[in-house]
Amino acid sequence: MFSFPEISSELYITAAPVLILVVGSMIALLQSVSKSLGSRGAVESTAWITVLAAMAATTMIPTAPTEYLAGGLLSGTLSRFGEVMIMAVAVGVMMMMREHHSGASFFRGEIVSLFLMLLSGMLVMIASDDLVTLFVGLELASIGLYVVIGYTNSNRRSQEGAIKYFILGSVAAAILLFGMALLYASCGTMRMSGIVAALPSVAGHGWARIGALLTLVGLAFKLALVPFHMWAPDAYESAPTGITAFMATTVKIMILTVALRLFTGTFSSMNEVWYPAIIILAVLSMIVGNIMALVQTNLKRMLAYSSIAHSGYMAVAICALSTTATGLPVRAILFYLLSYVVVSLGAFAVVMALETEDNDQLTIDDLSGLAKNHPWLAGAMTVFMFSFSGMPPTAGFIGKFFIFNAALTNHLYGLVLIGVIGSSISLFYYLRIVVRMYMADAVAPFGAVKAASGRFSLTAAILALSVAITVLLGTILPGEAMERLVGTAAEIARK
Amino acid sequence: MEALNLMPEILFYIISGMVLVSSVMVVASRNPITSAIFLVVDLFFVAALYASLGADFTAAVQVLVYAGAIVVLFVFVIMLLNLKPEALRGFRFTVGEALVLLITLTGFVIIATELAHAPPDIASPGNLGAAAIELAGGNTFVVGMRMFTAFLWPFEIASVLILLAIVACVMVAKKDKKSGLKGHIQSSGGN
Structure with a gap:
C-alpha cells in the first residue's frame, strides 16, 4: 500500500535546479542577518551563483520522459524547455536589475531569498504531474511575487498593486483549488496524466464539467485573460520594471506548460465546456487587450494590455488543441511563447534603460526623439515593436503565422479573423511608439542614460541578444525551432 | 462513533x-x-x-x-x-454591487445544479476505503x-512555502525606515 520513493541519481539530476535554488535562498536569508555578509555585493554574488548554477542544472534535465516521486517530478523535454526558459528570464532580469536604480533595493537578503524561493516554486510547478505539487508550486510562486512586487520598493503605489494582485490572486487560487478537487472527485486521481486518461469516460458528468471549468478559470486568471485581467495593469504598473518583466514572462511560461499538459488529449472530450469558454476568453482578450492598449499613455500599462492581447493569441492556439494529429498547436504555442518571452524581455530592458529614479513611470511621450539621442536603443525598440505587432521579418510574425495556421487547420475561421483584426489594431499603438521615437522632437532629456551610457553594458548585451533572437527566429531559424519542438509535442501527446 | x-x-x-x-x-x-x-x-x-x-x-x-x-x-x-x-452603513446596493451579486448567484445556481448529482462512479486508486x-x-x-x-515531494516543498510565507509576513509587517510606510498586517500571506 505504501511504497517509498525510489532514490536514484536521475532523480537528483531532475530535482537539482529546485534544490539549488532552495539552498541558495536559505543562504541569502541567513546573510541578511549580518551587516557585512548582508551587503549588496555579498547578497548579489549569492544570487548570481545560485541562479547560474540552477540554470546550468536545468540544461542537464534528462530528455527521456520519466516520473519521479510518485509523479511529483517529471523529466522530459517539456519540463526542460519550461525550466530553462524560466531560469534564462531570471538571469536576464537580474542582469537588468544590476544596472537599474532599483537594484539596490532588489539585491537585499530578504528580497533575493524570496526571489529564489519563488523561482523554485515555478520550476516545481512546471515539472509536476501531480495536482497537489502543482498547487504548492503555484502558491510558492504567487505569494513570493505578491511580496516582491509590493515591497522591493516600498511605496504606496506598489503596495496598492500588490494588495490588489494578492486579493484577486487568492480568490483565483481558491477557484482553481475547487476545480482541482472536483476533477479529483470525478477522476479518482490527483495525477494530471490520470485525469487526462479518465476525463473522456466522465466527460458528461456535472462534477467533471464544473471541475474542468473552474480549473480553466483559475488558469485564465493567472494568464490574465479577459475578463480575469483586472489585476494585471495595476500590478504591472506598480511593480519595479524588472519584476514586471519577470512576471509578464515567467507566469505565462508556467501556466501554459500546465495548460499543455492538462488540455492536450483531454480537450476533445471536454469540448462542450472548454471549447466555448476558451473561445470567449480568447476573443475578449484579443479585443479588449488591444483596444485598451490603444488608450494608454503609461508605457508599462500599455505593455500590460498588450500582454493580455498576446495571452489571447495563445488561447487561440489552445482552442486548436482539439485535434492534435500533427502537434501543430502545441508547437505553435511553444514557439509563440519563446518569441513573446524574448521580445518582452527586450522591450522591458529598453524601458528600464530609460527610467530614472525621478521618473520610473515612463509615458509614450517620454520616448519622443529617442532615435536622435540613443539610436541603438530606438533601433532595438523598433525591432521589438515590429515583432509584437507581428510584422516580418521578426519572430512575432512567424509566431502569429503558426498560431493562425494551427487555428485554420481546425476550422476556427472566426477566431483567426478576430485575431487578424486585433493585430491590425495593435499595429497602431506599436507603430505609434516607433513614430514617436523617429519623427518627434525630444520633450525631455534622457539624463540617466546619457550620463551613464557606459554602465549599461549588461542591458546592452540583453538587447543585442533579444534583437538577434527575434530576427533570427523570424528569418532563418523558425523551421529549425519547429523541428526541435516536434519531440516536445510528441511527448505531451503520448501521455 | x-x-x-x-x-x-x-x-x-x-x-x-x-x-x-x-x-x-x-x-x-x-x-x-x-x-x-x-x-x-x-x-x-x-x-x-x-x-x-x-x-x-x-x-x-x-x-x-x-x-x-x-x-x-x-x-x-x-x-x-x-x-x-x-x-453602520445603510443597507443599499449600488448598481455595480447588485450586478456582482446577480452574477455570483447565477454562478452559484449553475454550480449547485450541476453538483446536485452523485459524483461519477469511478475506480480511485488513491482511495483506500475504510476497511x-x-x-x-x-x-x-x-x-x-x-x-x-x-506525497513526499509536495510535503517538502510545502516547508519552503511556509518559510516563504514567514519571510513575507515579516517584510509586510516591518516598518520601512526609508519611506516610513507600514505594511498591512492583516494581509499576511499565510494561507
Whole structure:
C-alpha cells in the first residue's frame, strides 16, 4: 500500500535546479542577518551563483520522459524547455536589475531569498504531474511575487498593486483549488496524466464539467485573460520594471506548460465546456487587450494590455488543441511563447534603460526623439515593436503565422479573423511608439542614460541578444525551432 | 462513533446548517471579536463534518491548528490593532454591487445544479476505503505514511512555502525606515 520513493541519481539530476535554488535562498536569508555578509555585493554574488548554477542544472534535465516521486517530478523535454526558459528570464532580469536604480533595493537578503524561493516554486510547478505539487508550486510562486512586487520598493503605489494582485490572486487560487478537487472527485486521481486518461469516460458528468471549468478559470486568471485581467495593469504598473518583466514572462511560461499538459488529449472530450469558454476568453482578450492598449499613455500599462492581447493569441492556439494529429498547436504555442518571452524581455530592458529614479513611470511621450539621442536603443525598440505587432521579418510574425495556421487547420475561421483584426489594431499603438521615437522632437532629456551610457553594458548585451533572437527566429531559424519542438509535442501527446 | 452511524444524514444536515449559520455570522457581525469567535464555531463544525466522514485525523488537526492556533492569532491581531466595530452603513446596493451579486448567484445556481448529482462512479486508486485504513493501522498512521511516500515531494516543498510565507509576513509587517510606510498586517500571506 505504501511504497517509498525510489532514490536514484536521475532523480537528483531532475530535482537539482529546485534544490539549488532552495539552498541558495536559505543562504541569502541567513546573510541578511549580518551587516557585512548582508551587503549588496555579498547578497548579489549569492544570487548570481545560485541562479547560474540552477540554470546550468536545468540544461542537464534528462530528455527521456520519466516520473519521479510518485509523479511529483517529471523529466522530459517539456519540463526542460519550461525550466530553462524560466531560469534564462531570471538571469536576464537580474542582469537588468544590476544596472537599474532599483537594484539596490532588489539585491537585499530578504528580497533575493524570496526571489529564489519563488523561482523554485515555478520550476516545481512546471515539472509536476501531480495536482497537489502543482498547487504548492503555484502558491510558492504567487505569494513570493505578491511580496516582491509590493515591497522591493516600498511605496504606496506598489503596495496598492500588490494588495490588489494578492486579493484577486487568492480568490483565483481558491477557484482553481475547487476545480482541482472536483476533477479529483470525478477522476479518482490527483495525477494530471490520470485525469487526462479518465476525463473522456466522465466527460458528461456535472462534477467533471464544473471541475474542468473552474480549473480553466483559475488558469485564465493567472494568464490574465479577459475578463480575469483586472489585476494585471495595476500590478504591472506598480511593480519595479524588472519584476514586471519577470512576471509578464515567467507566469505565462508556467501556466501554459500546465495548460499543455492538462488540455492536450483531454480537450476533445471536454469540448462542450472548454471549447466555448476558451473561445470567449480568447476573443475578449484579443479585443479588449488591444483596444485598451490603444488608450494608454503609461508605457508599462500599455505593455500590460498588450500582454493580455498576446495571452489571447495563445488561447487561440489552445482552442486548436482539439485535434492534435500533427502537434501543430502545441508547437505553435511553444514557439509563440519563446518569441513573446524574448521580445518582452527586450522591450522591458529598453524601458528600464530609460527610467530614472525621478521618473520610473515612463509615458509614450517620454520616448519622443529617442532615435536622435540613443539610436541603438530606438533601433532595438523598433525591432521589438515590429515583432509584437507581428510584422516580418521578426519572430512575432512567424509566431502569429503558426498560431493562425494551427487555428485554420481546425476550422476556427472566426477566431483567426478576430485575431487578424486585433493585430491590425495593435499595429497602431506599436507603430505609434516607433513614430514617436523617429519623427518627434525630444520633450525631455534622457539624463540617466546619457550620463551613464557606459554602465549599461549588461542591458546592452540583453538587447543585442533579444534583437538577434527575434530576427533570427523570424528569418532563418523558425523551421529549425519547429523541428526541435516536434519531440516536445510528441511527448505531451503520448501521455 | 455509534451515534454517528445511526443517523448520518440528520447529523450531516444539522452540522452543515451550523456551518452555514456561523459562516454568515462571521461576515455579518460588526464587531471583529464576534466575527473571530464565530469563526471558531464555524471551523469547529467543519471539523465535526470531517469526523462524521471518518477522517478523524483531519478533524483533530482542524480543531488544533485552525480553531486553536490560527483564530487565537486573529484575536491577538484584532486586539493589538484595537479595531473598532464597523460603522453602520445603510443597507443599499449600488448598481455595480447588485450586478456582482446577480452574477455570483447565477454562478452559484449553475454550480449547485450541476453538483446536485452523485459524483461519477469511478475506480480511485488513491482511495483506500475504510476497511483497508483500519487494517493498515488507522487514519493517522495512513495519513503519515502517505505523506512520506506518495506525497513526499509536495510535503517538502510545502516547508519552503511556509518559510516563504514567514519571510513575507515579516517584510509586510516591518516598518520601512526609508519611506516610513507600514505594511498591512492583516494581509499576511499565510494561507
